[in-house]
Structure formats: C-alpha cells, structure tokens
Amino acid sequence: MTPLRTERLLLAPLDAGDRDAFVAYRRDPDVARWQSWTPDFSADDAGRLLEGQPAGFPPPAGEWLQIAVRDAASGALLGDVAVHTSADQPDTYEVGVTVAVEHQRRGIAGEALGAVVAALFDHHKAHRVTATSDQKNTAVARLLTALGFRHEGRAVEADWFKGEWTTLDSWAILARER
Numbered sequence: 728m729t730p731l732r733t734e735r736l737l738l739a740p741l742d743a744g745d746r747d748a749f750v751a752y753r754r755d756p757d758v759a760r761w762q763s764w765t766p767d768f769s770a771d772d773a774g775r776l777l778e779g780q781p782a783g784f785p786p787p788a789g790e791w792l793q794i795a796v797r798d799a800a801s802g803a804l805l806g807d808v809a810v811h812t813s814a815d816q817p818d819t820y821e822v823g824v825t826v827a828v829e830h831q832r833r834g835i836a837g838e839a840l841g842a843v844v845a846a847l848f849d850h851h852k853a854h855r856v857t858a859t860s861d862q863k864n865t866a867v868a869r870l871l872t873a874l875g876f877r878h879e880g881r882a883v884e885a886d887w888f889k890g891e892w893t894t895l896d897s898w899a900i901l902a903r904e905r
C-alpha cells in the first residue's frame with residue numbers, strides 16, 4: 728500500500744512496531760465497548776492479527792486490512808482505520824475506525840477515514856462504501872454523517888452483543904453521491 732498523507736496524518740498498514748500502542752488502546756474499555764474485541768485483548772492477539780494482515784490496499788475479497796493512523800510529525804500511532812472488501816459484490820467495501828481515547832475529539836477519525844474513503848473512490852473505483860454502528864454510539868454517527876454517509880437502515884435489537892440486544896445502524900455512500 729502506498730502511504731496516504733493528510734495534513735496531520737500518515738496512513739499505512741499496521742506493522743509489528745505498532746503492537747504495544749495498538750494493544751494499549753484496544754484494551755481501553757471505552758474503546759472496546761463499541762468494537763468486536765474485549766479489554767483483555769492481548770499482545771498475542773495483536774501479534775496474530777498483525778502477522779495475518781493482507782499486503783495490499785484494498786485487501787483481497789473477504790479480508791480486512793487494518794491501516795495505522797499515525798501522527799505525521801512524530802510517527803506516534805493514534806488509531807486505525809479498518810477496510811473490508813466484499814466477497815459478494817464488486818467494488819464494495821466496509822470501513823471502521825478507532826482512535827485512542829487521548830487523541831479523540833480532535834478530528835483525527837474524520838481526517839483518517841475521509842482519506843481512506845477518498846482513496847477507495849478516487850483510486851480504486853469503489854462503487855459503494857458501507858459502515859455499521861451501534862445506535863448508542865453517537866460519536867460514530869456524527870462522524871459518518873459529516874463524511875457524507877447516508878443513514879440507510881436500522882435493525883432494531885438485532886444483535887446480541889456484549890450481554891444486551893443492540894440496535895444496529897447501517898450507513899453507505901455511493902460513488903455517485905460524492
């Protein structure tokens with residue numbers, strides 16, 4: 728993957744050198760609450776994930792790629808953007824984003840996810856990019872709305888997630904909507 732640069736950030740695949748910072752923010756309960764992992768996410772879990780990363784961007788059909796979001800000046804890991812290539816539909820991707828709590832509310836997620844979505848549409852002929860969120864997650868709803876995602880569905884109490892029925896919002900943006 729050719730690194731993506733924005734005003735403040737450098738985006739490139741997560742690598743072994745990111746492991747400790749990656750584990751630190753994944754173990755934060757305020758981050759893990761909204762994601763598929765739990766606060767006991769370990770260095771071994773991270774090692775397996777990093778070793779299994781696909782090489783290219785976008786990743787092969789059916790696979791996820793975790794892209795490191797780094798401070799362009801210091802190189803510090805601030806979070807990551809995840810991209811999944813649909814195995815069922817051509818030119819269709821799903822995205823997710825995580826920012827370490829100490830770096831949240833500075834527009835980092837917007838800048839990083841915006842750059843990845845732009846790369847998918849502008850350089851990889853994406854037709855549709857989607858995201859899914861927990862209805863209670865107001866931060867990600869605001870983020871996706873600001874990036875131009877359309878709220879296209881709500882599955883009410885559809886997912887038994889971390890001990891409760893969770894309502895899922897689905898979001899999408901099409902190439903022709905940009």
Ligand SMILES: CC(C)(COP(=O)(O)OP(=O)(O)OC[C@H]1O[C@@H](n2cnc3c(N)ncnc32)[C@H](O)[C@@H]1OP(=O)(O)O)[C@@H](O)C(=O)NCCC(=O)NCCS
Pocket residue numbers: 757758759761762823824825826827830831832833834835836837838859860864865866867869870873
């Ligand atoms: C969602 C998340 C990625 C946002 O990261 P961020 O860098 O703080 O986001 P930004 O600073 O770019 O802000 C994006 C929008 O979210 C809003 N926002 C950020 N944190 C918020 C919070 N805790 N509560 C309410 N709104 C919040 C911002 O105000 C902004 O909205 P606006 O443009 O209408 O003002 C971050 O909170 C996070 O990593 N959360 C845990 C993991 C997660 O929920 N990931 C998404 C799963 S799909």
